[in-house]
Amino acid sequence: MFRAVFWFELCFWLRSRLLYSLLLTTTGILFLSMATQLIRFRGPGGIQIRNTALTVQLLYQYLSAAGFLIFASFPIAAATRDHTYQMSEIIFTTSVSRFGWLLGRFTASTIIALIPLCGISAGILIGSVMPWNDPAQFVPICWPAHLLGLAAIAVPNALLPATIAFVISLRIPNAVSVQILLATLWFGTDLGTDLLRIYDHELLAAMLDPFGSIAVFQQTKYLTGAKLQTEYVTLVGYLLWNRVLWLSISALILAVGCRRFQLTPRRNRLAVETHRPVPGHDLRSFALTHSATPAFLNRARQLLNLTRFEFRSAVSGPLFIIISGFVLWTLAFPLLRYETGYGQQSLPVTSAVVEVIAERCRFPTLIFIVVAAGMLVHRERDCRIHEIISTLPHPDWLFCCGRLLAMTLAVAMMLTTGAVMGVFSQLIRGFTNLQPEVYVVSLLGVELLRLFVVAVLVFTVQICTSSRVCGYMLCLGNEIISPYFISQLATNRGLISILHQPSLIYSDFYGFAPYAGGLLAFSIWSLLLCAVLCLLMSLLWQRGNDTAIMTRLREARRRLRGRTAVAAAVICGTTTLYGVWLHTAVTNHWDPNNAPTDAAADYETRFRTRFENKPHPRITDLRYEVDLFPKERSVRIRSTQTLQNRNAAPQAEILVNLPSGLQHSVRLEQAHLLLDLPALRAQVYRIEPPLLPGDSIRMHCTSSYDAPALELDLEFRNLVQNGLTLTHFSPTIGYEADRELQDEQERSKRGLPQLRPSPPLDPDNLTARRNHKDSTDSDLVTMETIISTESDHVAIAPGTLLRSWNQQNRQYFHYRLDPPTPKAPMVLSARLRVARDQCNGITTEVWYHPDHKWNVPSMMHGLHSALNYGIQNFGPYQFSFARIVEFPRYENHIAAMAFPGTMPYSEAGGFITDIRSPGAFEKAFFIVAHEVAHQWWAYQVIGANMEGAKMLSETLAEYTAMMVLEREFGSEMVRRHLRVAHHNYLAGRALDTRNEHPLSRVRPDQSYLCYYKGSLVMYHLRQLIGEEKINAALRRLLKKFGGKGPPYATSTDLINEFKAETPAEHHAILDDLFNRIILFSNKITRSDIRQLPAGRQQITLEIECRKLESDEKGVEREVPFEQDIEIGAFAAVDDHRKYGAALYRQMHRLRSGRNTVVFETTEIPDTVAVDPFFMLIDRNIDDNVVSPTAEP
Amino acid sequence: MVLSIENLCKTWPGGKRALDQVSLSISPGLYGLLGPNGAGKSTLMRTIATLQDPDSGSVHFDGIDVIRQKSCIRSLLGYLPQEFGVYPRTSAFALLDHIAMLKGCTDSRARRESVNAMLCHVNLYQFRSHAVETFSGGMKRRFGIAQALLGNPRLLIIDEPTAGLDPGERNRFCDLLYSTAQQAVVILSTHIIQDVQQLCPCMAIIHEGRVLYSGSTSAAIDSLQGKIWKKLVPMDALPNYQSRFQVISTRLMSGSTQICIFADAQPDTGFESCDPDLESFFFSRIPQTA
């Protein structure tokens, strides 16, 4: 019996087109990803090679997890087919045996479901041998990786959903419901394992993740460079156990499911037809009274009625209920514990909450739209009522419009549910500034419009294809392909695509104001295009039985008559006119045909040999008169820069670079314009007579910007009605290497040489040390700024406020900055409130948005603590003022910046951190301390423009901030920072596509080094030699370089100072820390406790230690070592800390290989650890900590 | 108000000719369509009901081109398909109300009254709040009849309306139909020949897509007067008779078989003349393949 069912099923599927189209699709996608640029899967660690063993496995991993619904659809079809085609009454009354039927169907359909997976290897193998491939991007085929990927990763991953789906659909014989249920289960477990990871149960998560992705990640995380090309995942450790676990679960589910299944057809009929007497109903004629209302009113009522009918049935259907449940579930966690790194929470400010809701809802609502569109468009056909409904005299547009509306309403309901959750989460966290308008505009305006547009597109696709599967496929393909093509179209042609809603960043400062016009213009545009699509849909709406495309087109032509034709003409005409207007009147920032790339290349070829490294006059003094018009988003700047010839030879020619965006007109005294290249934003002047050494001239420039009346994506997100900021707005002098074309491919296309790395670390390269890292045209400058702005605004620039006055209803502010500091012009204008204090004779200020007062005291605290610490330990602070200024959240990733004495701090940063709970990380404090530290480590000691410069600024600022933090809040707080730094460093280096450098040679793009490795290294150093010695070294560095011009400091200078303070025996460690890339792999392999008399415990640890040195490509080799490493034993945890009270902490000398450590404690420890606070960089820190076992 | 069908042809992909030069002219009143399974009745009715386009030929109703002016004809049309399903989780009232709304009745009060009246007519009023998907076969058929009759259509096309109805409901239905037929063109297809004989003054017989007969029902029966003969024969002699005469029906009767044959004169001794009915007409026209 089994064999008959099995073969029948197998042959059934082998005849189906679905199987082959899936196989072809997988093969095709993988082929394209290997052999073309159309699709690129991001390889692990941003690696350029396309077919590494690991990539193959990760693709198996990813596609088998992502395609779970596809694998499930075969067994689902096998289990429900009899029911769907109403064959069950026939089949189940034959003599087929239960197990024969079940197992035959299951086995055959599952085997079929696995076939498309083979397309992965097929696509990769075919794609990687194409003759046009670049051989540098491919490595030889690694068969074990393919095999393991298929057998150990993909097959179990496909088996689980297949089994579950099969078993569920035995109970619920409805394919769509089962798929939705399965999807929900999947996302649920996904989220569950995510939660486990967040709560540090990484290993449990690795076991419980049904797709093994965490176990795979465990094996591959933090791999770098060379290892990424050769390593692959093997079936050991957690992956093995994970597979065993889930295969057994699959088997169990199948067994239980099959046992409980009975071969009885399902019936749902009204039990008894009772013949009750008909109530005395008025047997009037059943003629429908056509009321005398005008036709259009009738139509409107029909639309309304239909929308209501469809909405009701949509929201009572399983799809809506399951997806809404899922939305609630995904929202519950982030809303109740709204986190932003460091494990600390942010205050639930409305803008942030709304962002979370929009982001979390986007995916489920999209799924809802795609699935529901497929169901709604084909609903009549699915229910087999289409022959009745189609012949009813309703207009053709009624169903598509009504259903679109109903679906949009359902989506709006989901978003509203999200919003209610959001409000609720705000209220229970005691936050009452609810800002309903932000909810409404963001969710029911912008987000709903975006989803509506998607809904219209998906509907159109479904209606045009007239086959649901085709429609789904197209929507899926659209997800992959359209972003590519549409972005090509949009960038190359400047067409405004309806999928590319302009981005919108709400801020409490300016609300939606700068975006409103563009968004409105865009919304009208997309709604008009939607109207055109609706027209198309109503022409193609299927109303007969004939689905052939030619018949439908003929029918569409017949429909396009009379009033429909008029409506079509009006809609298309309006859309065209509006489109023409939009594309001409609205400023849309797109770059015709690679203009900026060409300009950058042109700049380099014209000027590099002529000006690079040639002496040019230096800017010594800056004077700005800035008129800000925030309401109009306009700026007028008059600048006067004094240029002095500090070289030995007279200067005749200078290159002036103009900042982008603004309109500039430059006038250079005693000089005339030699060359003006507006496309390059560069000018060359000749000074006549040449500028003699020591002489100065002045450069005047007026710059202006007026925001266009209508703008889709803002060119300047920082020019806003409230909170306007401007930095780096005046012309610069000399060749700027930053302007060079950065993309190597584009460079070679244009015949440019390879991009030079930033100048290597070389303390003897005095030419390079002539410039500091932030500007090449000045050393230390004095600066004066006069700003005028709206009368209720405060304007801020670096410097002491000399005077403020009101004139012609505008407020003026006059700032002067001395002593001379590195050039860093900045102006800001906003309606702000101030908290003012004094500290060591310095006026300290925190300027903040009136609604964001929560963390102002903490910031003030940070400001004072950092100032005190710096003054006590490093040397005097150079200004009479220190101010923190809040600025709007234009870019969420910029938390804070440092200008001389003035530190802008983002609205999305520490201002909304929730520090009310006792375990919160003091982020507001920490970042303020970091920025204050820059006043020493950027504005006093200035790094030379070569590798390692960022170590002088960022690493030292991190160090200072850690010390201040420790002083105020204790070392536990610092350790939380270090834990994050540890992860960020390892994750960052895995993503570095170029070489990793040792810390002393950090490149400007390697922030994972200067911040995170820097934090780890400096804390290690401080444990090694102590804070006082480090500070003594820093003081000497300050004395040598502080506030001085060239030659600027290098990281070698700093390391030499450290060396002078470090005892000779630790010099090797110092070298490891700064000049090498060292990783440890420490692991406790055994831990025993033995009771001693008098209540003492003897603890014996067996520790395996390895020290690895990595080269810049990531090739590791083991180096022998002998070093003091801390061993700790801790009591049980009683709060949010990682460890309980320390029972034992001592350095032990450990060496490569196996070590045994014996020590005694007074209590039984809960955990013991080697290097408990992760001073050493260890890729796997989980095995450093164990719970000891008592000896029998 | 005449429905005129001219030279309608339809060939399915795969080569099956479902309609072959069908021409009919149908005036108000009940019109029956007879034909064996697969004859093309439903195909013809779907074509008239705007559900599918013919390959060639035309259909006009009251000056409206049914194939080109679909929306005009739909407002006059009531259609009951041979098979249909319903929306899940929707009560009889809600669904009928929905259909009435789609038929253009937007006044909710008037609509509710008509819908309730209609439900009474088909004897489903007491089940109006039950989901239609839980109805029995006959009840669902009645629901289908109700929706087709809703709104006083002037062109009513009903495909096998009586299939699955119990005798009582069938009588009710016949009455209902009879009262409607006065002002409308009603086309019904059925396999129950008595229905046609009772109800339809005119009818057509279709076989393999071709019209074998169209015209008055009584004329059809009359044309057979004196041409139908019956005889009791032993079972094993049947093949012999079948090869010699045009046997139009056989019926088992207490161990032997009564056969009816079609012949202009008494073919043989032992045959006796019998009264023709529509069934004999039907079988005399349809080539028997036994």
Ligand SMILES: Nc1ncnc2c1ncn2[C@@H]1O[C@H](COP(=O)(O)OP(=O)(O)OP(=O)(O)O)[C@@H](O)[C@H]1O
């Ligand atoms: N969608 C279709 N595709 C292909 N052939 C079809 C289709 N629908 C009907 N046919 C064929 O057209 C012929 C006429 O079918 P139709 O349904 O009109 O017959 P009918 O007279 O209504 O039969 P019955 O009495 O069984 O309902 C049949 O041979 C049938 O196989």
Ligand SMILES: [Mg+2]
């Ligand atoms: Mg039929």
